Amino acid sequence: MPSPDIIPFESRRVDDQELVMEMLSAETDSTYTFQGLKRRLGLHQEKLTRILRRLEDNNLVAKTEEGYRTLKHSRKTAQHLVGGEPVIRGQLPPGIDAQNLLGKIKGRWFKNFRWVGYANGTDELSLYWITEDNKFQVRIQLSPIEILVWSQPTDPKETDSPVTAAYELFDRISRMVPELGENS
Numbered sequence: 001m002p003s004p005d006i007i008p009f010e011s012r013r014v015d016d017q018e019l020v021m022e023m024l025s026a027e028t029d030s031t032y033t034f035q036g037l038k039r040r041l042g043l044h045q046e047k048l049t050r051i052l053r054r055l056e057d058n059n060l061v062a063k064t065e066e067g068y069r070t071l072k073h074s075r076k077t078a079q080h081l082v083g084g085e086p087v088i089r090g091q092l093p094p095g096i097d098a099q100n101l102l103g104k105i106k107g108r109w110f111k112n113f114r115w116v117g118y119a120n121g122t123d124e125l126s127l128y129w130i131t132e133d134n135k136f137q138v139r140i141q142l143s144p145i146e147i148l149v150w151s152q153p154t155d156p157k158e159t160d161s162p163v164t165a166a167y168e169l170f171d172r173i174s175r176m177v178p179e180l181g182e183n184s
Contacts, residue, residue, distance in 0.1 A: 016043060017051050024061060024070040027126060032117030033067040033107070039130050040116055040137065040154075066107070067117055086141075087166035088149035096177060098125055098142040110172040113138065113165075129169060130154070136165040140173065147173075 019041055024032060032040075038048050052068060055061035062071050092098065102125050107115050116128035116137070125142040134154055141148040151166035 020051050027119035028121055030119035031067045031069045036116030039114060086148040086150050087163050088170050090147050092145055092147055098144055104176055105173055113169050136162050138165055138169050
């Protein structure tokens with residue numbers, strides 16, 4: 001069930017440039033790919049390109065090898081793109097480093113999950129995917145000892161269960177954990 005304080009980006013009445021800045025500055029130290037922004041915000045690629053160039057020219061956004069990040073540092077509190085209660089909460093096996101796991105899964109597409117971006121907070125990493133049909137967004141949060149998975153529909157009228165999407169992505173990522181343990 002979506003958190004009541006999270007309003008889908010598509011239903012907000014703001015201009016598109018403000019929408020892009022809001023997504024980029026939703027969390028501290030976040031980076032989102034062009035395709036992730038395009039999918040999540042539903043903007044045409046030419047329009048998004050113009051907005052990002054304008055934001056870069058105004059020194060509000062920087063383009064990196066991994067995507068786009070905000071240079072504006074006046075964030076009030078971390079507000080995740082996917083909120084509410086986690087669908088899955090589990091412990092990371094001993095010896096699994098969250099940064100190594102991030103390096104292994106960052107930027108990856110899994111079946112119908114498309115990479116959106118990530119935020120590297122002080123005590124946690126948040127990774128974001130959206131389903132190819134744009135029905136669900138999924139956030140995986142990694143801390144030094146646990147993994148949490150959230151899923152929520154991008155449209156509040158969606159009737160399919162976000163739990164299925166959360167478990168599907170969790171299954172794909174959990175298959176990579178033993179590989180990391182062997183190489184640690």
